[in-house]
Amino acid sequence: xxxxxxxxxxxxxxxxxxWLMAEAAGSRRxxxxxxxxxxxxxxxxxPLAVTGLAIVCGLIVVALxxxxxxxxxxxxxxxxxxxxxxxxxHWLGTDALGRDIFARLVHGARITLLIVxxxxxxxxxxxxxxxxxxxxxxxxxxxxxxxxxxxxLAFPRLILALAFVAALGxxxxxxxxxxxxxxxxxxxxxxxxxxxxxxxxxxxQAARLQGASASRILVGHVVxxxxxxxxxRVTLDMAGVILTAAGxxxxxxxxxxxxxxxxxxxxxxxxxxxxxxxxxxxxGLAILVVSLGFNLLGDGLRDVLxxxxx
Amino acid sequence: MIRVESLSVSFGRVQAVREVPFHVAxxxxxxxxxxxxxxKSTVLGAIAGLIQDWSGxxxxxxxxxxxxxxxxxxxxxxxxxxxxxxxxxxxxxxxxIVGEPAAIHGLDEVGARVEKALGEVGLGPAFRYRYPHQxxxxxxxxxxxxxxxxxxxxxxxxxxxxxxxxxxxxAEVLNLLARLRAERxxxxxxxxxxxxxxxxxxxxxxxxxxxxxxxxxxxxELRAGAPREAYTRRLLAxxxxxxxxxxxxxxxxx
Amino acid sequence: xxxxxxLAVEDxxxxxxxxxxxxxxxxxxxxxxxxxxxxxxxxxxxxKSMTGRAIxxxxxxxGRVDARRLEFDGIDLTAAGSxxxxxxxxxxxxxxxxxxxxxxxxxxxxxxxIAEAYRGLSRxxxxxxxxxxxxxxxxxxxxxxxxxxxxxxxxxxxxxxxxAMMLAPxxxxxxxxxxxxxxxxxxxVQVLAILDDLVGRGRMGLILISHDLGLVASFCDRVLVxxxxxxxxxxxxxxxxxARHPYTRGxxxxxxxxxxxxxxxxxLDRDPAWRDAPGVCGAP
Numbered sequence: 001x002x003x004x005x006x007x008x009x010x011x012x013x014x015x016x017x018x019w020l021m022a023e024a025a026g027s028r029r030x031x032x033x034x035x036x037x038x039x040x041x042x043x044x045x046x047p048l049a050v051t052g053l054a055i056v057c058g059l060i061v062v063a064l065x066x067x068x069x070x071x072x073x074x075x076x077x078x079x080x081x082x083x084x085x086x087x088x089x090h091w092l093g094t095d096a097l098g099r100d101i102f103a104r105l106v107h108g109a110r111i112t113l114l115i116v117x118x119x120x121x122x123x124x125x126x127x128x129x130x131x132x133x134x135x136x137x138x139x140x141x142x143x144x145x146x147x148x149x150x151x152x153l154a155f156p157r158l159i160l161a162l163a164f165v166a167a168l169g170x171x172x173x174x175x176x177x178x179x180x181x182x183x184x185x186x187x188x189x190x191x192x193x194x195x196x197x198x199x200x201x202x203x204x205q206a207a208r209l210q211g212a213s214a215s216r217i218l219v220g221h222v223v224x225x226x227x228x229x230x231x232x233r234v235t236l237d238m239a240g241v242i243l244t245a246a247g248x249x250x251x252x253x254x255x256x257x258x259x260x261x262x263x264x265x266x267x268x269x270x271x272x273x274x275x276x277x278x279x280x281x282x283x284g285l286a287i288l289v290v291s292l293g294f295n296l297l298g299d300g301l302r303d304v305l306x307x308x309x310x
Numbered sequence: 311m312i313r314v315e316s317l318s319v320s321f322g323r324v325q326a327v328r329e330v331p332f333h334v335a336x337x338x339x340x341x342x343x344x345x346x347x348x349x350k351s352t353v354l355g356a357i358a359g360l361i362q363d364w365s366g367x368x369x370x371x372x373x374x375x376x377x378x379x380x381x382x383x384x385x386x387x388x389x390x391x392x393x394x395x396x397x398x399x400x401x402x403x404x405x406x407i408v409g410e411p412a413a414i415h416g417l418d419e420v421g422a423r424v425e426k427a428l429g430e431v432g433l434g435p436a437f438r439y440r441y442p443h444q445x446x447x448x449x450x451x452x453x454x455x456x457x458x459x460x461x462x463x464x465x466x467x468x469x470x471x472x473x474x475x476x477x478x479x480x481a482e483v484l485n486l487l488a489r490l491r492a493e494r495x496x497x498x499x500x501x502x503x504x505x506x507x508x509x510x511x512x513x514x515x516x517x518x519x520x521x522x523x524x525x526x527x528x529x530x531e532l533r534a535g536a537p538r539e540a541y542t543r544r545l546l547a548x549x550x551x552x553x554x555x556x557x558x559x560x561x562x563x564x
Numbered sequence: 565x566x567x568x569x570x571l572a573v574e575d576x577x578x579x580x581x582x583x584x585x586x587x588x589x590x591x592x593x594x595x596x597x598x599x600x601x602x603x604x605x606x607x608x609x610x611x612k613s614m615t616g617r618a619i620x621x622x623x624x625x626x627g628r629v630d631a632r633r634l635e636f637d638g639i640d641l642t643a644a645g646s647x648x649x650x651x652x653x654x655x656x657x658x659x660x661x662x663x664x665x666x667x668x669x670x671x672x673x674x675x676x677x678i679a680e681a682y683r684g685l686s687r688x689x690x691x692x693x694x695x696x697x698x699x700x701x702x703x704x705x706x707x708x709x710x711x712x713x714x715x716x717x718x719x720x721x722x723x724x725x726x727x728a729m730m731l732a733p734x735x736x737x738x739x740x741x742x743x744x745x746x747x748x749x750x751x752x753v754q755v756l757a758i759l760d761d762l763v764g765r766g767r768m769g770l771i772l773i774s775h776d777l778g779l780v781a782s783f784c785d786r787v788l789v790x791x792x793x794x795x796x797x798x799x800x801x802x803x804x805x806x807a808r809h810p811y812t813r814g815x816x817x818x819x820x821x822x823x824x825x826x827x828x829x830x831x832l833d834r835d836p837a838w839r840d841a842p843g844v845c846g847a848p
Contacts, residue, residue, distance in 0.1 A: 025439035031403045035441065202397030203407075205360055206457065210411040211384035220410075224401045345748035346719070447608075476607040476775060478832035481818035485828050503748065510820035510829070533823050546822065548749040551782030552756045 039304045049300020055293025063109040072100035074107040075258040083276045093278045095268060101282050104260035108283065111261045112290060115176055115245045116238050122180035124234050127187025131230075132222045134188070135195025136214070146192065153185040157244055165253040172261070175254040179244050183237060187230045194226040228305035236298035239291035246287055262287050311336040311465060311497045312357065317366035319352050326352045328521040329366070336464075339491060339498040341508035341515035341529075343545070349521040350501045351392075354467050357499070358389050370465065381415060388458035392470035394450035398442040404428070405438045408456045415461060427456040431486060448479035455486065466491075468500045472507060484511060505549045509533060517542045569596040570737060570769045571619065574633035578614045578793075581626055589614040589627070591793035599736075599769045603780035603801060606790035607815075612773045615790070616739045619771075620659055621649045637736060654681075658730035662742035664722040667729075668714040674698075674725045675710030681732035697728040701758045720751030727758060738763075741773045756783055777804065777815055789815075797844045809844045810835065 021038075025031035043049055062069060072090070078098035086093045092101040134145040161178035168174040198204060199222075207217050248254035249263025257264065262283040269280030312334040319327040327349040334340040342350040355361040357368055359379040368375045370387060388411075391397040398407055408427055412420045428438060431452040442450055451471060458466055471487065472480040488511065491498055502508050508515050509532050516526040517539065525539040537543050547553060578590040590611040595602075606612040618629045621641070634641040636657065641649065653659075661667050669677060675694050682690035691710070698706035701724040714722055723743065730738065740759065744752040760783070763770045774780050780787055781804040789797040789812045797809040807813055814832035 023440075023444070024436040025403070028403055028405055028439060031439040031441065202391040202393055202454075203399040206389070206391065206397060206454075207410065208360060209358055209384060209389050210414050210457075210461070211379075211381045212410070212414050216414065221399055225399075345750060477777070477815050478607065478818045481820070481829035481831050484820060485831065488828070504820075506820045506822050506824075509822040510824060510826060535823070545749060548753050549822070551778040552753060552760075553782065554757065554760070 043300055043304045046300050046303060048296050049303070052293045052296025052298070052300055055289060056297050059109055059113060059290055059293070062106055063113040066106045066110055070100070070103035070106045072103040074099065074103045074260040083272060083279065085276070086278055092282045093276070095265070095279050096272065101265075101279065104265060105262070105282055105286055107260040108262045108265065108286070111172065111255055111259065112242055112245070115172070115179070116241060116294075118176045119180045119183055119241050120234050120238070122177075123183035124187055124230055126180075127184040128191050128223055128227060128230055130184070131188035131191025131193075132195045132218050132226055135192040136199055136218055136222055138199075142192075145188070149185045149188045152182065153189075155182055157182040157240075158247060161244060161248055162251075162253065165248065170253045170256060172255040172259070175245060175248045178248075179241055183241065186237075187233060190229050190233055191226045194229055195222055198222065198225055232298055232302045232305055235294055235301055238294035238298070242287060242291050242294070311338070311371060312340075312499065313367070313369045314353070314357065315367040317353065317356060317364060317368060319349070319356055319361060319364045321363070326521055327356070327364070330518070330521075330523050332516050332523065332526065334497060334499060336497055337495050338514065339500060339512040341512035342499065342501045342518060343503065343505055343508050343515055344518035345503060345545075347520070348518040350518045351469055352521075353518075354389070354469050354499065354501050358387065358467055359383070384411075385415060385461045386463055387465040387467065388461060388463040389467040389469065390451070390454050390458050390471045392473060394447050394454060394474055395442075397454050398450055400442055403439045403441055404433075404445075404453050407442075407453060408460055411457060411461050417461075423460055424456075427460045428453075430459060430490070431456045446479075447475050448482060451475065451483050452486065455483075455490070459490070462494075463496075465497045465499075468498060470502055471500070473502065473504065480507075487511065505532065505546060517545070569635075570598050570637055572596045572633055572635040573615075573619065574631060576615065576618055576631040576634065577629070578611070578618050578623055579628050579630075581628070588793055590618060593790075593793075593795055595788060595795065595798065597769055597771070597786075599763070599766050600786065601763055601770045601772060601784040601801075603784035603787040604771060604773045604790060605775065605777055605780045605787060605815075607775060609792075610790040611793040612790045613741050616659065616741050616771060616773050620653055620657060620739060621646070622653075622659070654730075654735075655733045656735050657737045657739065658733070658735040660723075660727055660730055660738065660740040660743045662745050664719070664726040664746075665714065667726055668722060670714050672713075673710065674712050674714065674717065674729075678710075678725070678729045678732050681729070694728075694732070697732050698725070700731075700762075701725075701728045702754065703728075720747050720755065723747060723751075723755055724758070727755070731762060735768065737769045737771070739771045739773070742775070743772070744779070745774070745776070752779075777819065781805065792839050794839075795843045796838060796841075799845065809838075811838055 019030065020034045022030070022034065025034055076099065078094070081094050081098040082096060084090055084094040090100050090102065092105065095101055095104070130145050130149060134142040157179070160182050161175065164178035164181070165174050204217060204221060207221055245254055246263030246266070249261040250267040252264070252267065255261035255264060265283040266280045269276070269283070272279050314333065315331050317327055317330045318325065330349070330353055332340065342353060344350040352361060356364040357370070359375070362377050370383065375383070405424055409420045409424045412423050417423065424438065425435065428434070433449065433452050433456065437445070437449065445453065468487065472483050475483060484507065487498070490496060498511070500508060500511055509529055512529055514526065514528050515532065517524045517537070519541055525537060525542050527537060531537060532546070535546060537546065573596070574594045576590055576593040577588065579586050579588045593611070593615055604612045604615060614623065617623050619634070623629050631642055636652065639652070644652070668674070675691065678694040678697055679690040682693050685693065695706050695710060698709055703709050703721065703724050709717065709721065709725065714725070717725060723746070743759070744755050747755060759770060762768055772780060772784055781801050784801040787799055787801045787804050788795045789807070789809065791811050797807055797812050799807060804812070805816065807816065811832070814830070817830040818832050820829060
């Protein structure tokens with residue numbers, strides 16, 4: 001067969017790069033890793049996206065090593081050392097109760113990461129399942145699922161979160177739940193739109209003709225194609241999630257004292273804004289940088305995963 | 311092998327297929343030819359069970375078929391689609407695309423079956439872990455044929471299998487399809503707008519227009535250039551290239 | 565060909581810089597044409613469409629066009645600025661694409677799109693001209709089509725509107741890239757008949773880019789066969805069946821025929837030597 005191409009499968013000994021770039025992979029795993037590597041090469045060319053990735057990775061690292069990085073306890077009070085300016089033993093100074101702001105900031109990264117991770121882990125799958133099912137089955141399934149989506153979409157996020165927290169009591173878990181419940185409808189809409197465009201394509205028809213069940217088609221064929229748009233959207237939404245969480249914290253409805261949470265820290269610092277600006281500025285800056293990081297990362301991911309919307 | 315009687319399909323108020331009858335003998339290659347909107351692909355979709363809203367009778371291998379088809383049906387009948395770019399999942403490697411039907415039907419030794427099916431369509435092991443975007447149009451269509459063959463069906467429905475391919479690649483794919491049919495005694499229903507492809511591949515054909523079968527004939531009649539219906543004769547003339555007179559002929563009737 | 569040639573192309577090259585190096589889509593194409601029907605045939609990737617785009621100045625970035633000579637009706641296109649070329653495009657050189665849906669604006673009626681060409685005229689006069697144009701491309705019920713949006717038209721009808729739109733300014737050269745591939749055979753011959761009428765009067769040159777050898781042979785006056793970015797054979801359309809280049813002959817043989825012998829179709833064996841061998845010319 002002259003169409004045969006026997007370029008080598010690229011042995012690993014020739015270096016991981018050659019293995020990843022091999023024209024003809026030797027296994028499904030190698031093919032998949034090769035695809036990701038190719039995407040990484042595209043992603044790497046965008047300096048802003050790499051900056052965003054670095055910020056998000058930095059957040060994760062800081063959250064992981066917080067106890068060792070902090071130097072001080074985030075909750076231990078020292079009323080003799082109230083509102084110290086940055087410098088000396090306290091890099092970023094101390095707050096009204098004499099707690100080290102840097103230590104609280106570093107521990108606050110854990111809370112922020114927890115919120116982001118849990119919201120993504122709840123909202124994205126719910127949105128994907130609702131949207132893909134609605135788009136694939138159409139008809140009354142679509143009508144019912146999308147009306148439910150519309151109901152949730154109609155709630156203003158912060159107000160619903162407030163109502164939720166008011167009903168269930170303040171606390172970080174309830175705040176996360178409230179944010180997740182308002183976050184999924186846009187993902188469902190994206191997933192549904194994408195599903196409708198691929199529902200009639202040849203490979204879905206072929207899968208039906210092979211006798212594949214609806215759940216197999218949804219999970220194995222539809223979700224892998226719709227998930228990249230949703231991942232991009234989730235990443236871009238994370239900035240908003242962080243801000244909402246901080247807003248709830250600021251209003252005293254999120255994480256409860258003495259837990260270090262950035263929004264609550266700003267709230268506590270606002271009384272001293274003019275004289276001891278660093279108390280509110282440090283967590284404010286942290287929120288700004290992390291939000292920016294997620295936005296940059298999301299933009300970069302969109303270019304790689306979803307070039308048609310670029 | 312396949313018997314279709316007074317098959318009608320409507321989408322909403324549009325009647326796409328009206329009272330179409332035909333039968334295909336085991337091992338025969340039957341052509342459905344027509345222009346876009348003639349309903350030829352819709353007939354294929356109804357036989358395959360991809361379209362639900364049909365009425366009439368469809369029986370495959372002597373068994374009347376209902377709206378839903380069982381696994382045994384899917385093992386017996388497979389299909390190759392027109393668009394080699396849309397027919398393969400863009401995020402699945404060839405190995406998964408070809409192996410999926412075997413996995414669905416719970417067959418054993420999926421890996422060996424995939425290798426064998428790829429070999430039969432002339433794709434070596436080097437293609438096994440590639441993504442569709444790494445393949446040419448002809449190679450994709452070979453993968454689609456391998457996917458259809460892995461369940462070892464008796465019937466293959468071919469929906470414009472080569473219309474998106476270059477002439478030289480079309481020749482390779484048509485040769486492959488002809489060889490597979492000879493080797494395995496497959497029954498084909500081939501849908502095409504191209505009379506030459508139908509004439510080359512099929513034993514008998516039906517000409518469709520506006521959802522109806524205008525004419526059914528043996529391929530010898532087509533070769534001899536002697537179809538009974540004026541519409542078929544015009545199609546024949548048009549497929550031979552540009553001809554002023556043929557253009558005028560169409561003008562007067564449409 | 566004398567200096568009267570409508571279009572003269574000499575050593576046209578189109579290249580794309582990619583991550584893995586420079587890819588040459590067109591590698592030194594030369595031809596001249598008058599007000600005639602010139603066919604360019606080849607398979608996908610042969611560079612035939614890119615040749616048409618290069619003449620129009622519509623090669624997408626990062627494509628690079630080089631030519632020793634690219635002259636349209638005495639105007640040096642290589643030296644002309646983008647403004648000058650834009651003025652030529654549409655008014656004097658027009659292009660028809662395979663899929664009319666890419667070129668028609670979906671939210672503007674067919675009538676207004678055709679009337680674009682008559683901007684200097686009053687609305688009523690422009691409308692009158694547009695109506696005339698639709699009649700020229702044999703649209704039945706042109707009044708209705710004038711008011712219709714592109715999605716309300718069938719494929720054949722949209723392609724006719726597109727042709728009407730392109731021909732409205734009365735161009736001297738029309739480049740048609742697979743103008744009928746998306747159309748049914750019966751509509752195809754009608755669309756070709758329209759083009760035939762317009763070119764046949766000697767008012768316009770036509771470059772018909774197609775993969776369909778039978779179509780080009782039966783419709784054009786002269787044929788260029790492209791392979792891998794170069795012209796491998798040029799001949800009179802009537803002599804295409806007796807082509808000499810092994811590539812052309814391979815393509816001709818690979819077509820299934822209605823009255824053919826059946827059996828295996830001869831498969832084209834590509835010879836690497838074709839890549840750089842000089843092209844063959846049919847008898848003049």
